[in-house]
Amino acid sequence: MTTVHQFHPVLAPGDAMSNHVFALERRLREWGHEPASYAIEAKPGVSGVLPYRRLFRTVKPDDLLILHFSMGHEVFDQLVKLPGRKVLVYHNVTPSEFFAGINPHAAAFAQLGRAQLRLLAGTVDLAVGVSEYNRRELEESGFEPTATVPILIDWDAYAVPPDEGVLAVWSAVRTKLLFVGRVSPNKRHDDLIRMLAYYRRCIDPEAHLLLVGSYTDQPQYHARVASLARELGLASAVTFTGSVPLPQIVAYYRSASAFVSLSEHEGFGVPLLEAMRFRLPVVAYDAAAVAETVGDAAILLRRKDLAEAAEACALTIERPELRRTLVEAGERRVAEFASDRVAARTRELLAL
Numbered sequence: 001m002t003t004v005h006q007f008h009p010v011l012a013p014g015d016a017m018s019n020h021v022f023a024l025e026r027r028l029r030e031w032g033h034e035p036a037s038y039a040i041e042a043k044p045g046v047s048g049v050l051p052y053r054r055l056f057r058t059v060k061p062d063d064l065l066i067l068h069f070s071m072g073h074e075v076f077d078q079l080v081k082l083p084g085r086k087v088l089v090y091h092n093v094t095p096s097e098f099f100a101g102i103n104p105h106a107a108a109f110a111q112l113g114r115a116q117l118r119l120l121a122g123t124v125d126l127a128v129g130v131s132e133y134n135r136r137e138l139e140e141s142g143f144e145p146t147a148t149v150p151i152l153i154d155w156d157a158y159a160v161p162p163d164e165g166v167l168a169v170w171s172a173v174r175t176k177l178l179f180v181g182r183v184s185p186n187k188r189h190d191d192l193i194r195m196l197a198y199y200r201r202c203i204d205p206e207a208h209l210l211l212v213g214s215y216t217d218q219p220q221y222h223a224r225v226a227s228l229a230r231e232l233g234l235a236s237a238v239t240f241t242g243s244v245p246l247p248q249i250v251a252y253y254r255s256a257s258a259f260v261s262l263s264e265h266e267g268f269g270v271p272l273l274e275a276m277r278f279r280l281p282v283v284a285y286d287a288a289a290v291a292e293t294v295g296d297a298a299i300l301l302r303r304k305d306l307a308e309a310a311e312a313c314a315l316t317i318e319r320p321e322l323r324r325t326l327v328e329a330g331e332r333r334v335a336e337f338a339s340d341r342v343a344a345r346t347r348e349l350l351a352l
Contacts, residue, residue: 072112092267166251178256183215276330281316
C-alpha cells in the first residue's frame with residue numbers, strides 16, 4: 001500500500017483539472033492506497049482538501065507525490081525538494097500573450113508558469129502530459145522520461161437527471177449553439193459572438209448562443225465580450241450562464257443543437273468529449289490539442305474563418321446524415337476515453 005499525495009494550487013468544483021484530481025483519488029482508494037489531495041486554495045463547494053503546508057511534514061520517502069501543473073506558483077519549487085517519488089502531471093499553461101492588456105495578474109502567473117516549467121525539469125521522476133501536445137512541451141522543456149495519459153473523466157457522474165427548468169426555458173428555441181468552458185481570452189468567446197452575428201444574418205435570425213462557464217476569474221474579458229454582444233445587437237441572443245451545477249450543465253448539453261469551439265489554446269478539452277457523450281455534433285477550430293482530443297469525430301476548422309464556422313454548424317443541423325455520422329463517431333471517440341481504460345493506463349504508469 002502506497003500513500004499518494006496530489007497537489008494543485010487551486011481546486012474548484014466543476015473544473016476539469018480538479019475533477020481529474022478527485023477522480024484519481026477515488027481510483028487510488030479503490031486500488032487499496034491511501035490518497036489525499038492538497039491545495040493552497042480550495043474553492044467553495046470542494047470538500048476533503050487538505051492545506052498544502054501539511055505536505056512538508058507528511059510526505060515520506062516511500063510515498064508518491066503527484067504535482068498537477070497548470071499554473072505557476074512558488075510553492076512548486078519547494079515541493080519538489082520533498083522526499084518520495086515525484087510525478088508531474090502537465091495540464092498546460094495558457095500562454096501569457098492571451099492575457100496581455102486584459103488581465104496583468106493572469107499574464108504574470110502564466111509567464112511564471114512557463115518559466116517555472118523549464119526550471120522543474122530534472123526534479124521529478126516522471127513527467128506526464130494529459131495529451132501528446134502537452135507531452136511534447138514537457139520534452140521541449142527538458143523533462144525526461146515523459147509519457148502521455150489522458151485526463152481521467154468520471155463518466156458515471158454525468159448520469160444525473162437534467163435540470164427541468166433549463167430544459168423548459170430552451171425547448172422553444174430552434175437553434176442553440178453551445179460552448180462550455182470558463183470565460184477566458186484564449187477560449188475566444190468574442191469570436192463565438194462574431195460568428196453568431198453572421199449566423200443570425202445569413203442562416204437563422206433566431207439562433208441563440210449559450211456560453212456555459214464561470215466568468216469570475218476574467219471580469220475584464222467578460223465585460224468586453226458582453227459589450228461586444230450589445231454593440232452587435234446580440235445581447236438578447238447570447239446567454240452567459242456563469243458557473244452552474246452539473247444537472248444544469250447536462251440540461252444545456254441536452255438542449256443544444258450543436259457544440260462549437262473557436263478556442264485557440266486547449267491542453268486537452270474535456271467539453272469536446274462531453275458534447276460527444278451527449279450526442280451533440282462538434283465543430284471546433286484546430287488549435288493546440290483540439291484535433292488530438294476529437295480525433296475524427298468533429299468538423300475541424302483548419303483556419304479561423306467565422307463564416308465557415310457558422311456554415312459548418314448549420315450543416316450539422318440541416319443535414320441528418322452528416323449529423324448522424326458525427327454523433328456515431330463521437331460515441332466511438334468517447335469510448336476511447338472510458339474511465340476504466342484511462343485508469344488502467346494511469347495505474348500502470350504510476351507503478352501502483
